[in-house]
Amino acid sequence: MIEASWIAFAFTLGLIARAIGLPPLIGYLGAGFALAAVGDHVGVGRQDGVILQHLAHLGVLLLLFTVGLKLKLSNLVRREVIGGSLLHFAISSVLVLPAIVLVFDASWRDSLLLAIALSFSSTVLAAKVLEGKRELKAFHGRVAIGVLIIQDLIALVVMSLAAGQVPSPWALLVFLLPLLRPVLFRLLDHSGHEELMVLLGLMLALVVGGMGFEAVGLSSELGALAFGAMLAKHKRATELSNSLWAIKEVFLVGFFLQIGIGGLPDTNAMIFATVVALLLPLKGMLFFFLFLSFRLRARSAFLSASSLTNYSEFGLIVASVVLPQWLTPLAISVALSFVVSAQLNRFAHPAYERLAKWLIPLERNTRHPDEQPVSLGDAQILVMGMGRTGRAAYDHLLRKGFRLASLDSDPVMVERNVAEGRNVFFADAEDQMFWQNLQMNDVKAVVLAMNDAEAKIISTTKLRSIGFKGLIVSHALYEDIAERIQAAGADHTYLTMTEAGTGLAENVARELLPEEVRPAAERLVG
The missing domain is CATH 3.40.50.720 (NAD(P)-binding Rossmann-like Domain)
Incomplete structure (x- = not known):
């Protein structure tokens, strides 16, 4: 069976990656490229890539749904989140645009879209890394996830404009979704603690959120996130997230396999990916200084920036819609950034401890939103x-x-x-x-x-x-x-x-x- 090849390759290379100190997801990426290289020999063909694409999409929807379950809108509507994401998008796009035009001799339109695609960070990787380190609820984790959500919304607008598509007039109905919250709460209350609760989560993430938003011309990813966020204040939101954990993890393996199985890169693609990978430190530094400008402490700014120092799967989605000829180079760039980001986040805390004496003096001399107390006074x-x-x-x-x-x-x-x-x-x-x-x-x-x-x-x-x-x-x-x-x-x-x-x-x-x-x-x- 073809599925046996996927599972065997993913497990073997994931285990090797873990053995050498890398996250298993790096192994899954390698498994995708390995399947692309030996596809004819093991019977992996175009149809299998389509199947993997569907599995990958389900994994992304479930991930965003579970992220939404842990999201509070009040943490999103903050100046460090909105200001940091919008300014980074604008500055990054402007700085990278001339470099792409000069180095790769691309048209101004293609160069602008590539620069925009490279300004985004990976929601899948950052959420998975933060979740694995149990930092989704930490201040720097909330800032990073908030920035990623704003970026995803920007990506949806860019794709719609570049592809000449506009949402259906029915899309205005999404503004009425908060009225459904009491109904969703009651459904969750009556779904019990076993398979009905799991099916409710799958239905909301994949059917109502995913297919429902697509039907009115909006992103299915946005729909899954929105329905998760509407349940975030429910007392059983954490239980629902935990019940979907294993299903989400299995489908996300398909996401990483799908990135690599799309095809092996040529020399030009490798050159592009290498040059783009060299720009990653600049991306992280820009995030760091923007967060400092919004009065975050050096530690929060450093850890949030570390989570965002990568390129986004949304860049691949943008490319598949408006830049199909750049899809493989971007896929290699995303894969390389995942390798770099995984290692950076693995050592982010000890790295900050070593750099703190140089980073702390860069903080603004004002009260920070994440400022911590030095004394508890006379509290008993x-x-x-x-x-x-x-x-x-x-x-x-x-x-x-x-x-x-x-x-x-x-x-x-x-x-x-x-x-x-x-x-x-x-x-x-x-x-x-x-x-x-x-x-x-x-x-x-x-x-x-x-x-x-x-x-x-x-x-x-x-x-x-x-x-x-x-x-x-x-x-x-x-x-x-x-x-x-x-x-x-x-x-x-x-x-x-x-x-x-x-x-x-x-x-x-x-x-x-x-x-x-x-x-x-x-x-x-x-």
Whole structure:
């Protein structure tokens, strides 16, 4: 079977890539080129490329749907996101345009479209890398994803204009989509926790979002992203994302295979890809300085820029529509940029630590949107994570008379809680500089209320490593996670569902038992 060749090549080269310290996706790219080279011998033909193209498209739609599930519109409509993406698009296109005209002797139209295609960064790669490093919800991850979404919207406009296509008048109906949110929430509530929930996710990403948007002349990728974003505030959005994880990963293998299987490059294509790859550092530097100009700290600017230092699969989509003769050179350029970007992101954190003494002086002398506290003042208790659990813990302890401070890695959540009168600061638990500079002399206890289990483990480890001897209390959904948090140094880790059951039992006992026997019964329930 032809599919056996795809699977065998992808698994073998993916395993080799992992063995030499590269992400498996680099192996999948290599497998695509290998299949293109030996296609006649293993029976891979044009029809198989079409099948892979469909699988790849499904993978991209599912990826963007799951990215949307973790997206908050308030994090997108920020000046560092909109300003950074638009300015980078304009400056990058203007700088690269004359180089393409002079070096490759292309027409001005083709050169302009190539420059625009090369200004975009890869949504697939960046989202996959950030997700793998559990940094999608970190400040720099949200900035990078926001920029990528703006770029994707620009790419859709460019393709429509260059191809002479305009959306159907029915496309105006997308502005009514927010009215569907209560219906989508109810569907998710009633879909259970098993196959119906998976089918709901597939239907929204591929059918309603993908095919629905295409039917009115809009991008299917935009549709998948939009429907994911509409469910982002649902309490089961994370569960839905996790249920689609394995399907998405398998289909994305098809995406990387499809890039390479399109055909082997000639000498001119390799020269083009090499020259374009040499421009990657300039692309990353431009992002870095633009983010600094929008008052980000050097660390956030560096990590966001690292995620965006690559070329985009949307460049291939643009080429397939308006520049078919440049498709193979662009495919090689994208593949090379993936190799470079994968290594850059693998070492991004240690690289920043080494470069910090030169990068930090470049920050603007003003308050940054991602500025982190140096001191927690006279706070007795620190609450980390200000979602529903964190806010409930904070408000309860405040009523008990304790002095509190709290931290959250979402600037929007920080602004919301500050407006409601809570003492909340922005902080990224994975930032080593934050822990090195933090002063918490009066803090006696820390409540870990973040949703992400890894963030709790990292925070516990960092707290103990800086010499904090006080009480660390956390919650967890599963026993194995609770054990890992305890092993990192937490004093107590409560199982969320168990504590909810205990709370229910205590309320029942309080209502039904007579006053004189209530204390003994409460001890028994506890």
